[in-house]
Amino acid sequence: MWDERFSSSDFVFGTEPAAFLADAASHLDPGSRVLCVADGEGRNSVFLAGQGHDVTAFDASPVGVDKARGLAAERGQDVSFHVSGIEDWDWSQPYDALVAIFIQFMGPDMRATIFDGFRQAVRPGGLLLLHGYAPRQVNYGTGGPKAPENMYTEDLLRAHFGDWQIVTLRDYDAELSEGKGHSGRSGLVDLVARRPT
Numbered sequence: 001m002w003d004e005r006f007s008s009s010d011f012v013f014g015t016e017p018a019a020f021l022a023d024a025a026s027h028l029d030p031g032s033r034v035l036c037v038a039d040g041e042g043r044n045s046v047f048l049a050g051q052g053h054d055v056t057a058f059d060a061s062p063v064g065v066d067k068a069r070g071l072a073a074e075r076g077q078d079v080s081f082h083v084s085g086i087e088d089w090d091w092s093q094p095y096d097a098l099v100a101i102f103i104q105f106m107g108p109d110m111r112a113t114i115f116d117g118f119r120q121a122v123r124p125g126g127l128l129l130l131h132g133y134a135p136r137q138v139n140y141g142t143g144g145p146k147a148p149e150n151m152y153t154e155d156l157l158r159a160h161f162g163d164w165q166i167v168t169l170r171d172y173d174a175e176l177s178e179g180k181g182h183s184g185r186s187g188l189v190d191l192v193a194r195r196p197t
């Protein structure tokens with residue numbers, strides 16, 4: 001499904017980073033080692049590489065990863081790209097930060113397992129930058145799957161990461177203009193959390 005969506009020459013979510021990341025990247029230390037999960041066509045990983053970070057990214061769609069490689073080359077940026085399902089990723093490698101943006105293809109059971117992986121992959125003192133839709137997004141029809149159970153609430157994220165230092169946790173509406181994939185009024189949830197040392 002994603003290979004097909006990514007097969008046109010335009011970028012489904014644009015080539016600029018998610019608005020959340022453009023702002024939240026200010027929390028990263030210079031030269032951070034960052035993992036971008038389910039990175040799609042590379043808009044977020046390439047942005048972070050351009051900010052001087054040491055970026056690894058993966059996505060399950062080979063077509064998406066090919067486009068991401070092209071975007072990185074066009075911008076003269078170096079990202080270590082991989083084709084991988086999130087369920088197959090080895091979380092034992094520690095990163096200074098993990099970036100997870102619009103990865104709501106997962107239902108609650110898989111999400112719980114993957115969030116455990118995130119908890120492992122962020123080094124002590126490192127950061128998680130997570131951004132996605134709130135359940136009401138299903139009625140907005142401006143992006144994301146029609147599966148309210150895949151969406152985030154503040155309570156859900158607190159249940160998984162409440163023992164970390166919460167830097168930002170907010171649920172809000174905003175106008176997104178991120179390619180034709182995410183366009184219009186959107187119900188959003190942001191989390192920036194620091195793993196305890």
Ligand SMILES: C[S@@+](CC[C@H](N)C(=O)[O-])C[C@H]1O[C@@H](n2cnc3c(N)ncnc32)[C@H](O)[C@@H]1O
Pocket residue numbers: 002003013018037038039040041042043044058059060061064084085086087100101102103104105
């Ligand atoms: C809504 S897009 C977001 C892409 C990117 N994070 C962004 O913000 O531009 C969701 C992405 O999840 C990827 N994806 C879907 N299922 C996946 C899986 N099981 N493992 C890894 N990536 C997956 C898709 O290929 C797609 O790139």
